[in-house]
Amino acid sequence: MSNDRDTEAPHTPGKPLPCRICKTLTAGATLAVYGAQCFRCYAAYCREPQPKSAFLADKRRDPKAWARALKAREERGEHLTLAQRDMWREALKSELAQHQHVDEGGAS
Numbered sequence: 416m417s418n419d420r421d422t423e424a425p426h427t428p429g430k431p432l433p434c435r436i437c438k439t440l441t442a443g444a445t446l447a448v449y450g451a452q453c454f455r456c457y458a459a460y461c462r463e464p465q466p467k468s469a470f471l472a473d474k475r476r477d478p479k480a481w482a483r484a485l486k487a488r489e490e491r492g493e494h495l496t497l498a499q500r501d502m503w504r505e506a507l508k509s510e511l512a513q514h515q516h517v518d519e520g521g522a523s
């Protein structure tokens with residue numbers, strides 16, 4: 416058995432590209448959903464960075480703590496998926512609008 420196992424499946428949907436973390440060839444559609452990484456790396460990434468106890472404690476006081484956490488992560492330069500960016504912006508829309516309203520005072 417000396418077949419080359421790197422051969423791509425002919426019916427792979429989307430253009431397979433290497434995951435940006437583990438370099439495993441991954442379908443383009445998957446990369447688009449999980450932020451240029453394969454599902455396994457995305458799952459690991461989700462488990463990793465947030466301190467969960469603090470996050471959950473916050474959530475009781477602030478139902479939008481998750482959105483603020485995502486916003487903070489984006490501001491720190493972390494890569495969020497498009498869906499995540501949309502989600503926190505949607506959740507914090509009213510607050511962002513308020514801030515803009517205050518800022519508009521000077522501009523004409």
Ligand SMILES: [Zn+2]
Pocket residue numbers: 434435436437438439452453454455456457
């Ligand atoms: Zn990966």
